[in-house]
Amino acid sequence: MRVIHITSGVESLSNLDFNMSRAYENINKKSTHKINIVSKENESIQSLLAKIKNFKPDVIIVFRAPLPTAFLSALKKLQISIGRWVVDDPHRIDKHVLKSKPYDFVITQEKNCLSVYKKNDLKAIHGPLATNEKEYYPMKVNENYVSDICFIGTPYKNRLAIIDSLADLLQEKNTFIIGPKWEQLKNYTALKTSIINQTLPPNEVAKYYNGAKIVLNLNRPINDVGLNKQKINAITPNNRTFDIAACQSFQLTAYLEELEAYYKLKDEIICFKHKEELREHILYYLEHSEERQRIAQKAYNRTLFNHTYTIRLQHFLDQLQSFIK
Structure with missing residues (x-):
């Protein structure tokens, strides 16, 4: 053709x-x-x-x-x-x-x-x-990119609510929240030192993914710009899902119905359905590094095989x- x-x-x-x-x-x-x-x-x-x-x-x-x-x-x-x-x-x-x-x-x-x-x-x-595996890939990074928990993205209302609900935990850990306008957080003052208020190019994003023990993948609201009046739900993974996995980085991602068409749930990728479950997963996987690395490796292998x-x-x-x- x-x-x-x-x-x-x-x-x-x-x-x-x-x-x-x-x-x-x-x-x-x-x-x-x-x-x-x-x-x-x-x-x-x-x-x-x-x-x-x-x-x-x-x-x-x-x-x-x-x-x-x-x-x-x-x-x-x-x-x-x-x-x-x-x-x-x-x-x-x-x-x-x-x-x-x-x-x-x-x-x-x-x-x-x-x-x-x-x-x-x-x-x-x-x-x-x-994903573009030549842009997102495993790499060694310096300590400026190293974190326990990292999220990179726009502060939509649902994301603000999730980050605010985790503020006490994020404040205790080495956290990066990266993107413009995160001063909208209710807990901005407490989290201010963890926030990088700027937009990053892909090569910098990949470094932060590589430096994180856990990368959060939070979906955006389905009618955030008022052009989804029927409120059709998103069920297909976003490209961030594949980018994170291509860095051989561990991610906690919001559950989507179609995720298991791309990765084996609980084996190649870990999902959460609500804020409390996300908190539990963060605490668990920060303490279980071998399990975290094993899952990230499997997601990486799957991504290179199926999702470039x-x-x-x-x-x-x-x-x-x-x-x-």
Whole structure:
């Protein structure tokens, strides 16, 4: 199958354009699928059409940001199947449904949203995220990155509540809470010395993951931006799950229904369903380093075998080939 993948041009800490482009390059070297990666920021309609006509793709994928109307109208005249790949479901599902109607199909990273698109007469396929093992990997770090407990992320309301509930424990331990605007914590004063109020690039994030005994993986609220009015639950693991595991770091992650489709629960990954259970797990695994390291090693092995972008996209392209027929 021949695919034109149009990158988003959206800069993010997840580095998705770079990670996926690298994976496609790997696939091009050894697969029957051939992918041409195109940046719409660097293309006029005429040059984009020329590349498509020359490459003769079976399908065009528009990643994240929808194409300008003029671009999309021109592409549709070629009568090639065009799909839009979204990565913020279910949090922006209302907007994604509306913006995706001109496309032939949607690729969503969230499995629980497939039925929503179907109800809106949109064909949809599941395309979960993964990790770039060249960016997230085991490494030795200096003492500045070492911690008992580490969380890196945005202070959504549910995350603030969880961190506040653990404030006494986090204050006793060597803790890092990293990201902007954590001064919203009720216990900010008590935790102030543990907070790094800045956004970190992936290479720094990987160092903090490697230096932590326990990395917390806390989900975001499902309707945090008001664009999930049906309150569709997220059930697919986020890319942070795979990034942490790729660092061979131990994580405690909020439970999601689909987690066990990716890792063996209680063997390769440890979940929690409420704040009290999270506290219990933190106390237990800080005291049981061998068990913690064994679980982290198993998650690492599973991730390299199943959850890198190269592996994920190869599997996705195999599925897509059947999907568009």
